[in-house]
Amino acid sequence: MTDHDEAAAVLPLTLAWVNRHLEVGERIVRTEALHGGITAEMRRLTIGTRDGSTRDLVLRSFVDPFYVGHAEDWLNREAGALSLLAGSGVPAPGLVAADPTAAHCAYPSLLMTHLAGRTVLDDEGLETRVPLLARQLVAIHALRPAERPRKYVTLTTADTVVTPRGADAAAWAAAINVIRKPAPPYEGRFLHRDFQPGNVLFDVPPPRSTGVRITGVVDWAAASWGPADLDVAHCSTNLALLHGPAWGLRFAEAYEEAGGVLAAAASERLYWRVRDGLACSEEVRLVARPWREAGRAELTTRAVEGRLDAYITTLMDALG
Structure with a gap:
């Protein structure tokens, strides 16, 4: 060997x-x-x-x-x-x-x-991959297991959020107040619970050819039962930190375009998206490290904190 x-x-x-x-x-x-x-x-x-x-x-x-x-x-x-x-x-x-x-x-x-394919974290080709990610997540949420996994868990509270240095204090205070409220009602779905580009494998053909496709979804250790909005929020946060806040908003749109159903009220959508973004505030350093190891050297802890601040601010402006 x-x-x-x-x-x-x-x-x-x-x-x-x-x-x-x-x-x-x-x-x-x-x-x-x-x-x-x-x-x-x-x-x-x-x-x-x-x-x-x-x-x-x-x-x-x-x-x-x-x-x-x-x-x-x-x-x-x-x-x-x-x-x-x-x-x-x-x-x-x-x-x-x-x-x-x-x-x-x-x-x-x-x-x-072992599944064929590789993770793709580059900006190039993102407009093609986002709809694929959305369709894959809709397919996961469509599963109806005979035995449900356990209910989702969220550990972040208003008191554990870590506001980045130099962040928009008013936006973060408003966002933190959002998660002080009880979780909105929801229709349960089978959740991956860590669905994001780092856990999705792609087959990417040579440049200027077509046929990009998803070959695998990995890391099912947090699989659970809960609101579709929570999975969508998690992928949205990751896309916002990897590629900019606009892509966080775009993923939710792509999910609905693919047939997925999210909470009807803007306040309920805001709750789940803000909750996931604030949860990321506690582990920015852990999140950024594997991205740099994968070739995104510019995504320092400070840079990711800046994108998180921009994303939280964008969410509060768009849905708050």
Whole structure:
């Protein structure tokens, strides 16, 4: 077995567990660290098959002590979501095995199939990708599982919001007051709960050709049941921080154009969009780091804070 880089090494206990879930005659021939995640270490495992060909699996392991504390819940939810999504038409990984409590592995882990494609975070081609993202999210929300996942959770409160330095104080104070109110009523939907460009894989043909398409949606650890507006708000926030506030507003329009249904009242839409934007204020540094690692070097913590301020201000002007 060869490692693509030092960080790709799989510890012996975990390696033995993976091997137990391979087909007879298969073996791991290569491991490669996948970058861009925040909570877990991701590795692509190239599996040599009996006929001399190869196939790829992905190993997700929670290593950081803080996230290990959440791993059992997250991995159980992801395993449940992947099982539910099998055969649904949503391009999600297939579940191979899960060890949420590290009963067999060095760390809590999940093994799944590898999907073709790559994340695309560049500004170029965004006008084509946004409608694709919207249609994919509508398809996810259309699922009606026999057994619902647990209700969504939001942790941000008016007291935990971190107002960026130099932000529009009046706009942020008004936004914070919005989430002091109770959550609006909603019709429940199956939520990804972290649907955003970093968790969507694309097949992007060479320049000047057509046929851009989504090949996969990954990271289902927060799958839950709740308002469609919450998923739309989360993707909108990410698009606003990656590409500018106008794209945050544009995504909600694209979602409705694709057949999605959002809250009827402007005040209710504002609640969910502001709630997600304010939640991001608490983790700007964590959000910005993988974007820079993916090539968006200009998205420093300070730059992302500036875009978040602009987005919150735009939301309050547009919907407040």
